[in-house]
Amino acid sequence: xxxxxxxxxxxxxxxxxxxxxxxxxxxxxxxxxxxxxxxxxxxxxxxxxxxxxxxxxxxxxxxxxxxxxxxxxxxxxxxxxxxxxxxxxxxxxxxxxxxxxxxxxxxxxxxxxxxxxxxxxxxxxxxxxxxxxxxxxxxxxxxxxxxxxxxxxxxxxxxxxxxxxxxxxxxxxxxxxxxxxxxxxxxxxxxxxxxxxxxxxxxxxxxxxxxxxxxxxxxxxxxxxxxxxxxxxxxxxxxxxxxxxxxxxxxxxxxxxxxxxxxxxxxxxxxxxxxxxxxxxxxxxxxxxxxxxx
Amino acid sequence: xxxxxxxxxxxxxxxxxxxxxxxxxxxxxxxxxxxxxxxxxxxxxxxxxxxxxxxxxxxxxxxxxxxxxxxxxxxxxxxxxxxxxxxxxxxxxxxxxxxxxxxxxxxxxxxxxxxxxxxxxxxxxxxxxxxxxxxxxxxxxxxxxxxxxxxxxxxxxxxxxxxxxxxxxxxxxxxxxxxxxxxxxxxxxxxxxxxxxxxxxxxxxxxxxxxxxxxxxxxxxxxxxxxxxxxxxxxxxxxxxxxxxxxxxxxxxxxxxxxxxxxxxxxxxxxxxxxxxxxxxxxxxxxxxxxxxxxxxxxxxxxxxxxxxxxxxxxxxxxxxxxxxxxxxxxxxxxxxxxxxxxxxxxxxxxxxxxxxxxxxxxxxxxxxxxxxx
Numbered sequence: 001x002x003x004x005x006x007x008x009x010x011x012x013x014x015x016x017x018x019x020x021x022x023x024x025x026x027x028x029x030x031x032x033x034x035x036x037x038x039x040x041x042x043x044x045x046x047x048x049x050x051x052x053x054x055x056x057x058x059x060x061x062x063x064x065x066x067x068x069x070x071x072x073x074x075x076x077x078x079x080x081x082x083x084x085x086x087x088x089x090x091x092x093x094x095x096x097x098x099x100x101x102x103x104x105x106x107x108x109x110x111x112x113x114x115x116x117x118x119x120x121x122x123x124x125x126x127x128x129x130x131x132x133x134x135x136x137x138x139x140x141x142x143x144x145x146x147x148x149x150x151x152x153x154x155x156x157x158x159x160x161x162x163x164x165x166x167x168x169x170x171x172x173x174x175x176x177x178x179x180x181x182x183x184x185x186x187x188x189x190x191x192x193x194x195x196x197x198x199x200x201x202x203x204x205x206x207x208x209x210x211x212x213x214x215x216x217x218x219x220x221x222x223x224x225x226x227x228x229x230x231x232x233x234x235x236x237x238x239x240x241x242x243x244x245x246x247x248x249x250x251x252x253x254x255x256x257x258x259x260x261x262x263x264x265x266x267x268x269x270x271x272x273x274x275x276x277x278x279x280x281x282x283x284x285x286x287x288x289x290x291x292x293x294x
Numbered sequence: 295x296x297x298x299x300x301x302x303x304x305x306x307x308x309x310x311x312x313x314x315x316x317x318x319x320x321x322x323x324x325x326x327x328x329x330x331x332x333x334x335x336x337x338x339x340x341x342x343x344x345x346x347x348x349x350x351x352x353x354x355x356x357x358x359x360x361x362x363x364x365x366x367x368x369x370x371x372x373x374x375x376x377x378x379x380x381x382x383x384x385x386x387x388x389x390x391x392x393x394x395x396x397x398x399x400x401x402x403x404x405x406x407x408x409x410x411x412x413x414x415x416x417x418x419x420x421x422x423x424x425x426x427x428x429x430x431x432x433x434x435x436x437x438x439x440x441x442x443x444x445x446x447x448x449x450x451x452x453x454x455x456x457x458x459x460x461x462x463x464x465x466x467x468x469x470x471x472x473x474x475x476x477x478x479x480x481x482x483x484x485x486x487x488x489x490x491x492x493x494x495x496x497x498x499x500x501x502x503x504x505x506x507x508x509x510x511x512x513x514x515x516x517x518x519x520x521x522x523x524x525x526x527x528x529x530x531x532x533x534x535x536x537x538x539x540x541x542x543x544x545x546x547x548x549x550x551x552x553x554x555x556x557x558x559x560x561x562x563x564x565x566x567x568x569x570x571x572x573x574x575x576x577x578x579x580x581x582x583x584x585x586x587x588x589x590x591x592x593x594x595x596x597x598x599x600x601x602x603x604x605x606x607x608x609x610x611x612x613x614x615x616x617x618x619x620x621x622x623x624x625x626x627x628x629x630x631x632x633x634x635x636x637x638x639x640x641x642x643x644x645x646x647x648x649x650x651x652x653x654x655x656x657x658x659x660x661x662x663x664x665x666x667x668x
Contacts, residue, residue, distance in 0.1 A: 048490045050654060067493065068311050075490045079656075081483030085328065097320055098491045100312035142487060 001025050002181045007056035016042050022200045022210045024181040031196035032185040039205045040185045041078045044154050048075050074148030080139050084128035088138050092145045099146035113141045153184040157191050169195050193285040201292050208292040220291050221283040227252050230274040317492045321500025346516050350523035363426050366392035368406035371415045380430035396420050403427040454593035454615045461611050462586040465554050468509040472555050473562035473575050480566050494650040502555040509551050539618035542627050546610035553638035556645030563649045566656040581607045604630050606637040
């Protein structure tokens with residue numbers, strides 16, 4: 001488990017990170033979301049030791065991180081970069097070897113991963129000759145080629161087409177299934193919502209919320225209910241303890257004062273024999289995000 | 295999940311921590327491979343080689359003995375020319391025959407007897423005084439030197455110039471290569487991945503070693519080419535005198551280059567874009583250029599040369615020149631080398647500090663004070 005404890009970072013007068021604490025469990029895909037300038041990149045750089053924190057600690061399985069631990073991390077920085085004139089395979093092999101892999105094993109890791117990421121045909125092309133999307137895939141390969149024990153990826157999905165997003169999702173899910181803690185940031189909240197097990201929401205350098213995605217959804221989820229019927233739902237307005245929020249013919253969204261009032265609405269709708277669906281309103285990550293950040 | 299089990303089947307256990315030396319040799323290896331793949335590097339090396347070869351060949355053409363001048367000799371004038379190594383006499387019957395040869399361009403001058411002349415001969419030229427023939431015939435008093443110069447000054451100049459230009463060219467070429475490679479890593483941000491994998495020290499060491507190996511390889515190739523060229527063109531005398539100074543030059547160069555490489559890398563790390571590189575590497579470039587120009591201007595001034603041979607930045611050029619001129623005592627190159635090694639160690643330490651502190655600072659140029667403080 002990767003843990004951050006009261007990590008603080010100042011840039012001059014500005015407090016960029018204010019006592020940031022959260023954890024990334026083994027085998028958990030953890031989404032890291034926050035607005036621009038909220039501190040995601042700074043946090044990730046501190047985890048990787050590329051930037052020094054002014055206070056607090058980062059630990060792996062209870063022990064403070066050392067440079068040797070970090071060497072077994074996989075990292076995809078916010079600012080993308082590979083050697084433009086190196087060939088795709090050569091570059092991945094080089095990075096695997098820097099992590100200590102023997103030449104043959106490094107080559108095998110690299111070609112398997114690149115194949116899986118859809119770069120099988122581009123082994124001998126230089127990085128600079130690839131399209132941006134393919135450069136992004138090569139960048140992901142660079143982060144994963146040495147079979148890291150911890151993955152930290154800054155915006156791994158930006159610039160990818162939907163098919164590539166799915167491929168990368170698969171690669172990350174497999175890494176997590178192998179027990180690797182995975183922390184990734186993204187602005188594409190729908191992807192985070194679909195993919196992650198846990199969520200960390202950061203705003204203005206502070207952790208606004210963190211925990212399992214489903215628990216967060218339950219906690220910040222809506223108290224509103226959605227009723228869809230064949231007929232008209234106008235009768236809802238007349239009922240005691242019910243406030244209709246939105247209404248359109250056979251469809252209505254309402255809040256109930258009590259569970260009993262809500263149950264009564266369902267019973268009434270059923271007795272009218274016209275219910276298509278009756279559900280708690282779906283809470284999107286975007287809604288949770290807006291709520292906790294506010 | 296089939297992919298995952300397949301992955302698990304082929305994934306060997308994670309390797310142990312790579313050693314500092316492993317990292318350095320990988321990084322140095324990459325520097326060398328990428329450089330050897332660059333067309334610009336291969337072409338410029340080829341041009342440098344050609345220039346060296348050309349100067350050796352030209353040296354043999356102009357430096358060697360010129361052929362004796364052909365002269366037509368009329369009658370008794372033959373006695374005046376006899377045994378003169380600079381003249382190749384062609385006996386003719388009379389002046390008219392000699393003049394005909396002169397007009398035809400067969401000979402450079404005609405020498406005929408002249409009773410009125412103190413030497414008893416007249417030199418006839420075509421359109422101007424045939425000075426090589428005249429000076430060959432001139433009467434000179436015998437000359438004795440109390441302190442003969444060990445080395446011909448023209449030759450000394452050539453040697454000084456040669457050491458200077460080789461040092462200058464290599465240092466500038468490979469210094470800017472290192473600077474470029476540092477800025478490239480910053481500009482493309484690959485440095486962030488690298489630094490999460492290897493230490494800044496390993497990165498800098500690998501770069502300096504990789505480029506030093508290249509520079510050194512180039513120097514040795516040039517030296518080999520020059521030596522073979524000198525042997526082939528029969529300039530053995532020059533070679534014998536150069537021997538020990540060339541060896542000292544190679545030793546000084548190897549260490550001096552590491553010093554410059556560390557300084558180039560550190561100064562380049564202070565900027566984030568290739569366009570800004572010139573402004574920060576200029577001071578280091580000056581450190582390379584100054585010895586070059588001092589050697590060219592002051593090669594005949596022993597005092598200046600003596601100082602230069604101890605200043606670390608000019609020692610790789612100054613000391614070998616003094617050794618060649620026979621001005622250095624046996625202990626002098628050793629002392630100078632010790633100073634150079636100490637300065638290099640200091641430069642590498644400062645360079646590493648600047649490099650480590652500035653590598654991740656992107657944007658505008660990092661001020662030197664901040665780079666040193668960290």
